Amino acid sequence: MLYIIGLGLADERDVSVKGLEIIRKASRVYLEAYTAVLLVNQQQLEAYYGRPVIIADREMVESHSDSILASADTHDIAFLVVGDPFSATTHTDLALRCRQHDPPIPTRTLPNASILTAVGATGLSLYTFGQTVSMVFFTESWRPASFYDRVGENAGLGLHTLVLLDIKVKEPDLEAMARGRVVYEAPRFMSVAQCAGQMLEVEAERGQGVCGRERLAVGVARLGSEDERIVAGTLEELAGADLGPPLHSLVLCGKKMHEMEWEYVREFAVDREKFDRVWKAEYKGQG
Structure with missing residues (x-):
C-alpha cells in the first residue's frame, strides 16, 4: 500500500501518531520536497522517525514515479507531504497512477494541517x-498576471484571497543547461514583501483597483511554529515588511470583512490607526 501522509506545517513533531507508526514500519519512506518544505532538515526528520528518508524532488515524482511505486502492491511505502496530502495536485496525480497501475496499488491518506486551514x-x-x-517570482521576461483576474473575482464577491508564494527548490540553471552542464540554483523562497510588491506592480499596469496600495492584507510566516509571525496592513505597508525566514503566505482581505474579523486582525497591524481608518472607510458595513 502507498500511504500518503501529511506532516503538518512546522517540524518533525507535527506528524500524527498514526502517521508516525506507519513511517516506522514502512519498507521505504519518501519526502516530497518541492511543493513545500518543513522548517527542519532531513537529518532531524530521520532522527525523530528512526528511519532513512529518501528525498523525492520534482523530477522523481513527476517523471520517475515508478521508482516510488515499485513493490507498493506487496509492501508498505510511505510518501510524506508537507501540510496536507491533497493541497497540491501533484499528489492527486500520484494517487491516480496507483489506481491505473496493473495491478492497482491500494492507497491510504492521512490528513494534517495545511496553510489552507492554518491561515485561520x-x-x-x-x-x-x-x-x-499562487504568486510566482517575476523575471525580466516573464511576469504572469493571471492571479489578478481571480483575485478580482474574489474581490467582486467581497471574499478574502489566500495567496501562496513561490518556492524554488532544486531548480535547474537554464544558462548552465544551455552549455551542457546540469547545475541547480540556490533555493529561493518568496517573501510577503516581494509578493505585495509584485501585486502593486500588476495593479499599476491593470488599474482596476483589485490590488491597490490601500487594500488591506495580512502576511503570515512560519505558521504553526513557535516563532510564527502575522503582520497586517495595507499592501503598500506589507511591501516593506520583514517577516523573517520562510515560509510566507499573504491574504488579501475581502470587503465583507466582519467587525469581529477586524477586531482580531487589527492587533497585528503595522499601524493600527491607519488600519482602523482604512477598514472603517472601505470595509465596515460591506458584509
Whole structure:
C-alpha cells in the first residue's frame, strides 16, 4: 500500500501518531520536497522517525514515479507531504497512477494541517475565503498576471484571497543547461514583501483597483511554529515588511470583512490607526 501522509506545517513533531507508526514500519519512506518544505532538515526528520528518508524532488515524482511505486502492491511505502496530502495536485496525480497501475496499488491518506486551514490564525473567517491563487517570482521576461483576474473575482464577491508564494527548490540553471552542464540554483523562497510588491506592480499596469496600495492584507510566516509571525496592513505597508525566514503566505482581505474579523486582525497591524481608518472607510458595513 502507498500511504500518503501529511506532516503538518512546522517540524518533525507535527506528524500524527498514526502517521508516525506507519513511517516506522514502512519498507521505504519518501519526502516530497518541492511543493513545500518543513522548517527542519532531513537529518532531524530521520532522527525523530528512526528511519532513512529518501528525498523525492520534482523530477522523481513527476517523471520517475515508478521508482516510488515499485513493490507498493506487496509492501508498505510511505510518501510524506508537507501540510496536507491533497493541497497540491501533484499528489492527486500520484494517487491516480496507483489506481491505473496493473495491478492497482491500494492507497491510504492521512490528513494534517495545511496553510489552507492554518491561515485561520489571522482571525479571518475561513468561510469567507474565495479562490486560492499562487504568486510566482517575476523575471525580466516573464511576469504572469493571471492571479489578478481571480483575485478580482474574489474581490467582486467581497471574499478574502489566500495567496501562496513561490518556492524554488532544486531548480535547474537554464544558462548552465544551455552549455551542457546540469547545475541547480540556490533555493529561493518568496517573501510577503516581494509578493505585495509584485501585486502593486500588476495593479499599476491593470488599474482596476483589485490590488491597490490601500487594500488591506495580512502576511503570515512560519505558521504553526513557535516563532510564527502575522503582520497586517495595507499592501503598500506589507511591501516593506520583514517577516523573517520562510515560509510566507499573504491574504488579501475581502470587503465583507466582519467587525469581529477586524477586531482580531487589527492587533497585528503595522499601524493600527491607519488600519482602523482604512477598514472603517472601505470595509465596515460591506458584509
